[in-house]
Amino acid sequence: MNALFVLINLAAVTFITLAFQEAFSAKKWLFVTIGAGMLILSTVGIVIFKGRMMMAYVSRVLVGSIFIVSGLIKANDPLGFSYKLEEYFEDGALAFRIKDWFSSPQFSLESLIPYALEFSVIICIIEILVGVLVLIGGKIKLTSWLLLLMIVFFTFLTGHTATCDPNQKFMDRDVYPASSEIAHTKIEEAKTNKDVRIVSKKDGKVTVDEVKGTQCVLDCGCFGDAMKGSMGRSMSPTESFWKDLVLLYFIVWIFITQARIKPNTSRENSVIIPISLLLILFLSWVFDWYFPGIFALIALVGAVWIKQSGGKILGNYFGSTLFLIVLCTIFSTYVLMYEPMRDYRPYAVGSNLIEKMHDGIPSVYKNMFRLKNLKTGEIMTLSEKEYMDPVKKVWTDSTLKYVDMQSVEVKKGKLPSIDSSQFDPMLSVDQLTPTEKAMPYVDSILDANLIDGVLLKEVANNQELTIPKAEYDTTSYPTSQYTLVRPVGIINPELSEVSVRNLIVDSRLAMVIFSRNLNDANWEYVDKLKDIYAHCKKTKTPFVMVTSSPTNDIEKFRKKYHFDVPTFIMDFVEIKVVTRSNPTLMIVMNGVVKAKYPSRSIPSYDWIQKHILFKNIK
Numbered sequence: 001m002n003a004l005f006v007l008i009n010l011a012a013v014t015f016i017t018l019a020f021q022e023a024f025s026a027k028k029w030l031f032v033t034i035g036a037g038m039l040i041l042s043t044v045g046i047v048i049f050k051g052r053m054m055m056a057y058v059s060r061v062l063v064g065s066i067f068i069v070s071g072l073i074k075a076n077d078p079l080g081f082s083y084k085l086e087e088y089f090e091d092g093a094l095a096f097r098i099k100d101w102f103s104s105p106q107f108s109l110e111s112l113i114p115y116a117l118e119f120s121v122i123i124c125i126i127e128i129l130v131g132v133l134v135l136i137g138g139k140i141k142l143t144s145w146l147l148l149l150m151i152v153f154f155t156f157l158t159g160h161t162a163t164c165d166p167n168q169k170f171m172d173r174d175v176y177p178a179s180s181e182i183a184h185t186k187i188e189e190a191k192t193n194k195d196v197r198i199v200s201k202k203d204g205k206v207t208v209d210e211v212k213g214t215q216c217v218l219d220c221g222c223f224g225d226a227m228k229g230s231m232g233r234s235m236s237p238t239e240s241f242w243k244d245l246v247l248l249y250f251i252v253w254i255f256i257t258q259a260r261i262k263p264n265t266s267r268e269n270s271v272i273i274p275i276s277l278l279l280i281l282f283l284s285w286v287f288d289w290y291f292p293g294i295f296a297l298i299a300l301v302g303a304v305w306i307k308q309s310g311g312k313i314l315g316n317y318f319g320s321t322l323f324l325i326v327l328c329t330i331f332s333t334y335v336l337m338y339e340p341m342r343d344y345r346p347y348a349v350g351s352n353l354i355e356k357m358h359d360g361i362p363s364v365y366k367n368m369f370r371l372k373n374l375k376t377g378e379i380m381t382l383s384e385k386e387y388m389d390p391v392k393k394v395w396t397d398s399t400l401k402y403v404d405m406q407s408v409e410v411k412k413g414k415l416p417s418i419d420s421s422q423f424d425p426m427l428s429v430d431q432l433t434p435t436e437k438a439m440p441y442v443d444s445i446l447d448a449n450l451i452d453g454v455l456l457k458e459v460a461n462n463q464e465l466t467i468p469k470a471e472y473d474t475t476s477y478p479t480s481q482y483t484l485v486r487p488v489g490i491i492n493p494e495l496s497e498v499s500v501r502n503l504i505v506d507s508r509l510a511m512v513i514f515s516r517n518l519n520d521a522n523w524e525y526v527d528k529l530k531d532i533y534a535h536c537k538k539t540k541t542p543f544v545m546v547t548s549s550p551t552n553d554i555e556k557f558r559k560k561y562h563f564d565v566p567t568f569i570m571d572f573v574e575i576k577v578v579t580r581s582n583p584t585l586m587i588v589m590n591g592v593v594k595a596k597y598p599s600r601s602i603p604s605y606d607w608i609q610k611h612i613l614f615k616n617i618k
Helices: 002-019 022-048 052-075 078-089 091-101 110-136 140-163 181-190 226-231 237-256 266-286 291-309 317-337 353-357 440-448 501-506 526-539 551-561 572-578 605-617
Strands: 169-177 196-202 205-213 364-373 379-383 400-411 426-428 450-458 464-468 482-491 497-499 510-515 543-547 567-569 584-589 592-598
Touching: 002 022, 002 052, 002 237, 022 052, 052 078, 052 110, 052 237, 052 266, 052 291, 052 317, 078 091, 078 110, 078 317, 091 140, 091 169, 091 205, 110 140, 110 266, 110 291, 110 317, 140 237, 169 181, 181 196, 181 205, 266 291, 291 317, 353 501, 440 450, 440 497, 464 482, 501 510, 510 526, 510 572, 526 543, 526 605, 551 567, 592 605
Parallel strands: 510 543, 543 567
Antiparallel strands: 169 205, 196 205, 364 379, 364 400, 426 497, 426 567, 450 464, 450 482, 510 584, 584 592
């Protein structure tokens, strides 16, 4: 009977969860009614037949397995998770809730942004740690409290994300040095803008209250990029919120039975560990990455073995905890030093960049006509087919008044994996140096945009200027002020910038260094990159560097490292998507990423030639 009631309880949770998902909205209340009835019946049955321990066992397996996989996927990319935390720490993202609820405009989480990576690693380790401990019954009171606190925090986070209104406003308070330019700007702005108010000017500081808009985080980052990379899309904020509500429900079962849960016996471990490993392997299959199964096996068996064989000092759950912390720290350190072990991003090795830029699906829209019933005041909505029906002739009905026509999304589309407007390394024409101009690709673009021009000299100061020949006339440039020197070829002013994206994705072979910030990068192996560049020049292989650093930093880099490589600028955020390491060498062949090497594992050109180029040519 207990087994039956537990199964009914699981089915009830499933029905209630599905009821609030968009795909089942038409049957929402039917699912809620069935689910609520089953939940009440099964809970009463579990209590009457004393099945709370069985429900706790099931909850421990589900919660522990999910926490291990979730924590490991985030630990696989702690930098990516830290970027998500930085988004949440912005005043308009999460702190505005506290500002709004408690009328505390001075509250802020922005001071935590510099520590986002540390928080990322700690959260991942704790998530894996409590997942293992709840499975083996270790320190269950402390573990159940940690589980409850973590899931309450995660539920608040995903609930905030799911209900965030991008149109909502909040009051924010900032303090600026009185001598700063922004302080003077705010003081002047407060004179005409009612959303800006100067609170005080004292102690050399200016305190400003300002009405700002929220910054809604569209993806909570619960499973990192794993779902997007393996299943084609991330969980929606609503789905993430319900995932955490379900976990909260099962954790409550663990929490209320904590006094009766004892450390696992050998027999319990022989049942719980294999079942949890099977569930973890299933989740690994879902995320197309089987390492979590191997990691979980090492973590679970290792934690149990340490407890049993650790002697007086480590033969306890302290020893198991220490083992798990060391294991997680080793893994996190490795991926931070190099790259995620499993790369779910669209620039992963094997990705076809051309396909990724064109795999979006456009949304489908339908025109809907809104009409007002002049007798009842009711607004009715008709499809274009219904409105234009030649039999009904709705438009001739004198009791109906046309209100407007709206375009309604009937089938949601999908954005391309790579936004081509973001993945676009470029330089403005006036920023091109002789190094970039010497590239055959850039030279061909400039040559194709060469037009007839004239060289003029100003009589007053002997300064020269060039203009398109079509724009030259003696009315605009009188001979008394300008002297015509000679005809010249000039670059068409309509060409404002030069992009090398097509060079990268269309070339038979292209090598690209990505560096999100030249000053913070690890250039320990820059000599290897210089050697690779030298070989590429000999073989006329496109080789460029892509960074978000400004042009003056690019010039400083060239002089410091004597590395005069063609360099183009791309969006900082997109470079963070391309690579976590700074710098990284990417090898692209016919638009497909064949290899990515983080800063600490840059190979020699001979190694690349032997293991990448020859292999792919064959």
